Amino acid sequence: VNHRVFISYAGAQQAYANDVCRRLEAAEIRCWIAPRDIPAGSDWVERIPAAVKHAELVLVFLSTEAVVSHWVGRELDYAIATKRPVLPVVLGDTQPSERLHFLFGAIQHSRMPAQPAAEDTNRLVTQVCSLVQDKQRVLEFVSSAEPTDAPPPVDPFVHRVSTARPAYFVLLVDHSGSMNRRVEAGTVRVRDAVADVVNEFLHRLLQSSRKTDGYRDYFDVSVLGYGLGETGQEVLSRLPDGEDRMAIGSLYGRWSRIAESERVQRLEDGGTTTVTVRRPIWVESKPGRGRTVMAEAFRRAGDLVESWIVEHTDSLPPVVLNISDGGWTGEDPMSAVRTLQEQATSLGPTLVFNCQLSAAGTMPRQPGRPLLFPSEVPKGYDHRTTELFLLSSALPESMRQEARARGLPVGDDARGLVFNAPVSRLVDFLQVGTRTQV
């Protein structure tokens, strides 16, 4: 490690951050910047903290996107925890979040236009060069905030949903060939079980939107299947008529069929009776043939989330739930997820949760034990599991409570990740990840 400046930025400022990096290095100030300095296949969890820890200065670009960025937040947390000097550069009229204001309120910072001109950048580069060449001045100019007194982040999910401020859930469902495997020998296929749970989930949302006078559109939903189409690499909507997004009430009557089953119901007098239960089926189980093109699925989700947020700036942040049975193929989804997590409503950034189900023989090299909303980087799993952990947003307090109510012992830093889990845990994953109050 021989860099002097660590550059922290949100994806939207990547080009500008790279430009500053280039200019600093032209001035012989070696920088560390992602993703350039992360070797392919290496562990992000180890690389980023090490790079922060060894930097003489952490240069952070605070933009509207950075304020809600999961990544920038974690990099800053680590910089402050390790007492690295931090130089915040506020871009445009970015309003720091309550937390950043607390952390940086007393620290001097630089201000720059949202689209900095060449002379602004030159001034910044000169300032950084001057700071790192005079360590004493660094300490005078940029102090480190105490890390322990930061107020806990506010849980946006304490807010109730309403028709004026609906919630938005995007389900991403893997349709790769491996989804045809059976949960266990002789039992249901993974894809059938996933289709059942997705239909049940939509049904539950519809139920909680049904009031005596009709349906109230408390929720918008999208269901994207990935690994579809002739190439096996397409991402397609699984909602009726291929609609990208539907208000929950409009799902009523738009099912492909109603499945009926018999169920024994207990009576108040202690007896039982058999009742017919009807379940709408919107999403049929499709044979999996394609590849696990997770990056493309997250990118499509990003497009949907972006257009939804424009219409619902004051709603709960969208929640994207990805259901798969294995690691991705092809492009690493890290960048697409990072962009997705930087899209935010006024109540907070988009949450991304991941569920990987175990089917016979899909993950032979991974440890057998399931991970259910882990708080720490999983040890002993391969780098993709580590990256999935990093890709998964932290569970807000209300969701942690929901998980605990379901008997899952989640910690305060739990992430929305269920890995190598039995299919039966899919219900918990969806119920925890979409916990809202109507």
Next chain:
Amino acid sequence: VSQSGEPSIRQWTVAHDRSHPEWNEDASRAELAVAPDGWTAFLVVADGAGSTPFAGDWARALVEAARPEWVVDGFADGVEHVRRRFDPLRDGGRDVDFILEENWHELGSASTLLAAVVTSRRGTTRCRVTTVGDCLALVSEPGALASFPLRASAEFTNRPETIRTRRPELEIKSWTCDLPAGSALALATDAVAAWLLRLREREGAGSVHAWLRTLSERDLPDVDDDATLLVLDVPAAPVRPGRFNWLSRLVDRLRKSLPTRDPNARRVPE
């Protein structure tokens, strides 16, 4: 605070979506009877659980059926009576689809309920409260605020106890307290109750008392939920036999002795 020597009750309710007051799933009722030598009040408030079907109907059914004797004894029997008769599919005359029908059969309806009886005799005012769930009774004085069944805003959870049509078991809690002269008893559904407790935690009990006193001049705060608040103002000067009370007693006696054709004719209009 009533300065007239007589108690008074003020009531507010607003729907979460203020453009749809008919979507309000809270319910409340208040009765006040003033006699020459004292007064009694009965207040009840309920919050239908929006995650269950027919929640507003269930809250209203409970509030309409509630009686002062539920507070002392008979809460469980009273609720059970309402529970057995409540059938929104039969009574509603509504267009019910299979989603709602199954929802009703699977979940049933749920609501919280809090009822309070206040009696004031010879300058002593006592209050008894019985409740299931997280509606709150708050006794507010200029320098103190007591609340039941929760004491701090952090104690509210997303899973309060409720009265459910599908489950006869009840977790009933009761409380008895004195209401000093000049105090106010507030009954509030969860969101507005939590807001009041947060106001106390932030600014002190005096702020809550001042806010309750001047509430008539404005609306309830936007608490991101249906909100209902009943406020009983206890007179600063308690009702005592005084120089004019002999006259009101005489009038009362005369009224009772007069024949009437219509039993409603003697009712004081609301």
